[in-house]
Amino acid sequence: MNVQLNSITCKKTAIFDSTLCLIKEHGFHGTPMSMIAKNANVAAGTIYHYFESKDALIKALYIYVKDGLADAIPSDDNLLSYKELFIQYWVDQCAYFIAHENALYFLEQYNTSPYRISNPEIESKVFLTRIVPFFQKGIDSGQIRKMDYQLLMPVIHGSIVATAKYHLLGHYDFTKERLQETALIIWDGIKMQQSTITTHPII
Amino acid sequence: MNVQLNSITCKKTAIFDSTLCLIKEHGFHGTPMSMIAKNANVAAGTIYHYFESKDALIKALYIYVKDGLADAIPSDDNLLSYKELFIQYWVDQCAYFIAHENALYFLEQYNTSPYRISNPEIESKVFLTRIVPFFQKGIDSGQIRKMDYQLLMPVIHGSIVATAKYHLLGHYDFTKERLQETALIIWDGIKMQQSTITTHPII
DNA sequence: TGCAACCGAATGAACGTTCAGTTAAACAGC
DNA sequence: GCTGTTTAACTGAACGTTCATTCGGTTGCA
Incomplete structure (x- = not known):
């Protein structure tokens, strides 16, 4: 159903945007996954539903940007x-x-x-x-x-x-x-x- | 005595050069202090004899370079x-x-x-x-x-x-x-x- | 005897990742 | 329309590792 589909995209882009915003101020390794999750209003585990690892998140973010x-x-x-x-x-x-x-x-x-x-x-x-x-x-x-x-x-x-x-x-x-x-x-x-x-x- | 004085400079520049070399490949946070120490043939504690912290080392390295x-x-x-x-x-x-x-x-x-x-x-x-x-x-x-x-x-x-x-x-x-x-x-x-x-x- | 240089094992905090469990949408059978 | 089942999305406490930093001790020159 599209409500769910939207929420999928929503969480994923929230993670992207949160990461983007935090990396500017703290750098790659200066921003923990926990901080990304908190800033995106998402549980830490959720990030791993979309991305295999922190590295994979960064790489995907590069393509996204x-x-x-x-x-x-x-x-x-x-x-x-x-x-x-x-x-x-x-x-x-x-x-x-x-x-x-x-x-x-x-x-x-x-x-x-x-x-x-x-x-x-x-x-x-x-x-x-x-x-x-x-x-x-x-x-x-x-x-x-x-x-x-x-x-x-x-x-x-x-x-x-x-x-x-x-x-x-x-x-x-x-x-x-x-x-x-x-x-x-x-x-x-x-x-x-x-x-x-x-x-x-x-x- | 100049032998010791030389060894001071020697260790310090060894730390600088080691850091420089490792950062190229692993980035700031990808290179642990232990790795810097090992690569410079120096004990981990020695780095803290010359630099207050990892941050201070990076900043000093910037001026050095x-x-x-x-x-x-x-x-x-x-x-x-x-x-x-x-x-x-x-x-x-x-x-x-x-x-x-x-x-x-x-x-x-x-x-x-x-x-x-x-x-x-x-x-x-x-x-x-x-x-x-x-x-x-x-x-x-x-x-x-x-x-x-x-x-x-x-x-x-x-x-x-x-x-x-x-x-x-x-x-x-x-x-x-x-x-x-x-x-x-x-x-x-x-x-x-x-x-x-x-x-x-x-x- | 004093002191600066140096050592490296120990410490404790931080962090990436996992996983057992919860929620709710989707759908089949009736 | 109702119930039961399946499945994807999602949660967050817990785990194990890594790492910056500390500190008690050693060396050797002055």
Whole structure:
């Protein structure tokens, strides 16, 4: 019956959200399962109904967050230029992080933790099927500098995260327009430069 | 006596290095004090002779690593242009991370952990007295885009870290020359653009 | 004789995980 | 419509382990 089905989803997402919220303040190992349970209004044992272990919970949470992030990206409607799509991508990602502070801090911690290093195979499907190809296309079609994708991504992602954190720390209040202007600066940095006398080396 | 004095330093740095090495693979809370002690060929109690607690050890380690990083930067000899100084800074930092993989991964984890957030006052003196002013000078003198320092730093730092990781993961073998070429790309991205028709907004 | 460096077994608290038991939805048989 | 049965969701006290920290004792230099 749907009442029960809803309650299943409800408890599971409550666990996710509770974990997300606590990890931001206490880190992975600083947040006990008991605390997650209490914060989610759930018994400790219930978590183990949905997740095999704490590790499994963290891994599932990563996919949950990454999927939410990728869903925030609008689908390509073919009306925009590549540059405009990039600006849109950048602004949307940044706005998502500003609106979902916990997700930002969780992802930052996950990406630099041994979890990531020892589970490189875990990745959001939406991320792999939409975001990776988008940037590869930009490089292949000569709109973005011929950097390797794996060097380009961290630089772009870094600028998004830095801007979102800057806003969240209260240093500056970014409006949508300001975000677009910032995205333009980044675009200027990564776009294929036609004015440069000597072409830069292909990495 | 200096033998003993040496052994003091020796044990203390052995603890630092052991912690650095283990944290890379297991994370902060994944490395017990007993493991740190064993790896450093030291008794568990000895760690508490030098550090009040595990937390204090991590904080001291942060300063230790950050000082080592800042020391890798050559002093300004006034013979180089600002651009050349930037390139040198970028390359030296990147080369340091490549040579000190453990330091890279530790700093990444520390910066994204609650340690950083709850102890923002802890910072290397060398970092504050040399690196911060260097970039402020670049912005003030109009050589770097008029971004806020706190937005500029993460972007530059992000590119350095991304490149070092790229090398360490075996994707590409960076020579000193290749690093300089990559630094040039970054410089092109952050330098004050004279060709742009409309000046970009000051953030 | 004093003192700092050092040791490592012992301690006690914290934590991940388990499990015996409870609740309530779903459904079959009548 | 009622009753009995099954099953998934859920509970929280209890367990066993791990770990940070302590402390009484040892070493060796001054």
